[in-house]
Amino acid sequence: MAEMDFPSGKNIRLLVVESDETLVEQIYAYLEPLGYDLDRAANGLLGWQRAASGAYDLLLVDVMLPGMDGLTLCRRLRSESGSEVPVIMITSSESVESRVLCLNWGADDFLVKPFDMLELEARVRAVVRRARSQRTSRMLSWAGLELDPQTHTAACDGKPLHLRPIAFTLLARLMRAAPNVVTRKELELEIYGDSPPDSDALRTHIHLLRKALENAGKPVLKTVSHVGFRLEESAG
Template sequence: MGIPLNSNSKRILIVEDDEHINAILHDGLTASGFQCTRAYSGSEGMLNLAEQEYHLIVLDLMLPGLSGEGFMHRLREELKSRIPVIVLSAKDQLDHKLDLFTLGADDYVTKPFELEELIARIHVHIQRTAAGEPVKEFRHKNLVLDCTAYSVRIHGSLLALTRQEYRIVELLVRNPSRVFTKQDLYELAWEEIYLGEDKTITVHVSNIRNKIKTHDSEAYIDTVWGIGFRLSP
C-alpha cells in the first residue's frame, strides 16, 4: 500500500447540484482533513476556480446550466488545467466510462458510492500529482509495476503476462482500495461489453496468481466473495 497522504491544506472543489450528496461529500472530506469548497453548478465551479487553486475536483455530470461535460471541456481545453478530476456518474456502461476518460477525467465513481472508497481514490490521485508529473512506477509488497515498460516484476524477476493479465494487475495496483467486479475487470481490461462470462476473469486471475507464486508465497489478489477481486493488503 502507498504511504498515507497528509490531507492538511489539500483543497478539494466539490461540484454537485444535489444538496444532500454535496453535504455528505463536504462533511466526509472535511472530517478527513481536506479543505472543501462547495459548488452547485458548473458555472459556480468555474467561478471558484478563478478565485482559488485546488488540488482535486469531485465533479457530478448532471448539472444545471454548464454541464459536467461542458465543465470538463473548459477546464482541459480553455484553461489548460491538469487538476485531477474524479467524476461522479450514475451510469456504468463501458462506452460511458471510456467517454469520461476521453473528456479528460482521471477517475470515475459510480453512484451510489462508498465515501471511504472515494476518499481513498482522492488520496491516490493527489499523491500522484504531488511531484508534478504522473507516477510511472507502482510498488506493492515485492511487486513493481512499470507503466512505461508495461512490465511487472516480483523480487526483480519479470512476469510473463498476457496483455489482459497485465491490465488486470495494473487496475488492481493503481486502485489498491477498490473492489473490482468481474464486469469491471472484463470491460476495462478487454475494452469490450461484458456478457456475463464468469470463467474468463476467474481463469486469468488464477493464471496471474500462479505466475506470482513461482516467485513469492505472499498473496497479492484477494477474492471478495459475491463481488469480485481486490489487491491484497
Template sequence: MRLLLVEDSRDVAGILFDYFEALDYELDYAADGRQGLTLGLENSYDVILLDVMLPGMDGFEICTELRQQGITTPILMLTARDTREDTLCGFGQGADDYVIKPFDLNILQARIEALARRVHPERFQQTLRCGSLQLDMRTREVFREGQRIILNPTGFRILALLAGKAPATVTREEISYSLWKDNPPDGDILRNHIYQLRSQVDKPFNKALIVTVPKTGYRLDCNE
C-alpha cells in the first residue's frame, strides 16, 4: 500500500515510517503544506495522511485544493486539536476520516486499511480469480484448471496485479513501479518477466490469459 504523509513533526513522521515500513507499506513524505499538495496532485496514493497544522498551507487548505482538482484519494486528517469545530471543518473540506493525536498505531492502521478497502476492495481479497486461474494471496499459491503453478516472487506480484485489476489494462509503468519503485533496472527486464510468466501461466494450456495491449501494458482475459 502506498501512503502520502504530510506532517511537519519529524518525531511523529519517524514513528509512522518505522511502523508502516515494517508492514511493507510505501510512504512518501512532505514536511510542509505546499510540498504535500504537489505530491498529492502528481502521484497516486491509496491514502493520504494529512496533518492539520502545517507551514505553508494548512491541512484544510490542502484537502480543499485536492478535492477541487478532482483528487478522490481517501484523506485521513491528523490533529492534536480535539475540537468539534476542527472535526466538522475537516469533513466539510472533503476529508474521509479524522484521528486525534496521540493515536494508537494499530487503530490508525485499521482506519487506513478501512479507507483503502472502500476504494480498492480487490487488494484485500484473500483469493483472486480470473477464469480458471486462482491466486491465494495468503499462501501465494497459483492454480489454473486445478494444476498448481510455481512462480517466483516477481512473477506472482505481476500476476496478482493483473488479476486484481482484471479485465482492465495495467500499464507497463504501473507494473514497473510496483516491482522496483523509482529505481527500475536497466534494459527491458519487464518484458523478460512477462515472457517467463506466459511460459508458466499460458503455454501449458489451450488459451492464453495474458494479453498485450500495444504501447500500453498488459491485461488478463478472464473469458474462458
C-alpha cells in the first residue's frame, strides 16, 4: 500500500456519534491504539452540540440516532453553522436512494453496516487527507468555473456554486485535466486513495456533480464511454 501523508491517527480528532454501544467499543478498540483522539456522543442532539464546536477533524455519524437523526444533524451543521468538517455517515441501507440522501444532506462519504474496521480507517484517512489537501491547493479556473481549494469555495460565471466536498474534489481533478479525459480509476484514487469501496459509489458522486453543474447552467461534464469523464467547454 502506498505511503500516506500521515502514517498514524495522531493529530486526528474524531467524533463518533453513535448509540450502539457494541459498535462504539469496536471503533475505540481499533482506532485508539493507532493514535486517533476519539470523542463520543450517544445521541444526535449531543452530537450536534459537540460537532458545532469545530473541534474535530472528522465526524462519524449514524443515520439512526435518538434525539436527532444523523441526516438532520448533518444538515444543521452545514446550513446553520456553515461547518465544512468532513462527515462519514453510517447507514444500514445499501440502496442508491439512501446513499444519495446522505450526500445531499451534507455527508462526504458513507459506510454500510456491517463494515470492517480496516475499511473504516481507510475511509477516515482518505476523507481527512482530501480535506487537508483542499486547504492547501491553489485556485483553479476553467471555462467560467472557479474553485478555491484553500477556502473550499466555487463559482460559476461569478455566481456561488455550492458543492459537497467529494463533488468539489472531483471537479477540481477534472478542471486540472480539462479538456482531457480523467479515467474512473484516477477519480476513485483521488477521492478514496488506495481503498475504493466495493460498490460503484463514484457513479453517485458524478451524478450529483453533473446535476449541480447543469443547475448552474454549465452542462459541461461528459461521460466518455468505458473510459471516464471530461469537461467540454463547448457543451451546451
